[in-house]
Each structure stands twice: as structure tokens, then as C-alpha cells.
Amino acid sequence: MKNTKASSELWWIIMTAVIVLVVVILVLLWFQGSGEKAFGGINTQLDDADNDKVTNLFDQCPNTPAIIKGDDSTEVDAAGCSQAQRDLQKKESTT
Structure with missing residues (x-):
């Protein structure tokens, strides 16, 4: 019989990593527009x-x-x- 405790912990680690990845992507998308407004776009310099x-x-x-x-x-x-x-x-x- 497999070790169910180890597979359960692995499942939680994978799910936590997926949730963190989704949150990071959402935060980057959220602040991308406001960061350009605050600091100016690089396109104006280039x-x-x-x-x-x-x-x-x-x-x-x-x-x-x-x-x-x-x-x-x-x-x-x-x-x-x-x-x-x-x-x-x-x-x-x-x-």
C-alpha cells in the first residue's frame, strides 16, 4: 500500500504552488497599467x-x-x- 500521507502532502504543495502562481500573474497584470502611468512608458524615450x-x-x-x-x-x-x-x-x- 502507498504512503497516503506523503501523497497528500505532495498534493497540497502542488496546489499551493499553482495558487501562488495564479496570484502572482494577477498582481502583475493588475499593476502593469498603473506602473506605466506612474513612471511613464519606455516608448516615449525610444x-x-x-x-x-x-x-x-x-x-x-x-x-x-x-x-x-x-x-x-x-x-x-x-x-x-x-x-x-x-x-x-x-x-x-x-x-
Whole structure:
């Protein structure tokens, strides 16, 4: 005959684990929306407002538009700045 006490304890352990898992999932779903409201979504930092292929988080020159073909003055670097903006920054830093 099997040990019924051991199988009974195992059943309670499994059921408790399932209940805890369900509660954790419900808590995560409940607070997911409110956490984004409190701390802001990461999408606002990772968006590219000026469409220059540099995310807002790393864009050192915001509101610099994307590359216009045939016009090298509006081509942007990895920091989101055009060559004209870089030249102006260098000029301002030397004065």
C-alpha cells in the first residue's frame, strides 16, 4: 500500500504552488497599467520624434529632420546632429 500521507502532502504543495502562481500573474497584470502611468512608458524615450533614425533618448540635437537626398547639410550623424549643427557647436565651444 502507498504512503497516503506523503501523497497528500505532495498534493497540497502542488496546489499551493499553482495558487501562488495564479496570484502572482494577477498582481502583475493588475499593476502593469498603473506602473506605466506612474513612471511613464519606455516608448516615449525610444520613439524617434524627428524621424532621423536616432531615438529620443540618445538624440543630442532634437527636431533635426531626416536626411533630404541631395542636400548634405541635413544629413545627420549617430547623435542626430547635422554637420552644420556640429560646426556651430565647435565654433561656440572655442569662443
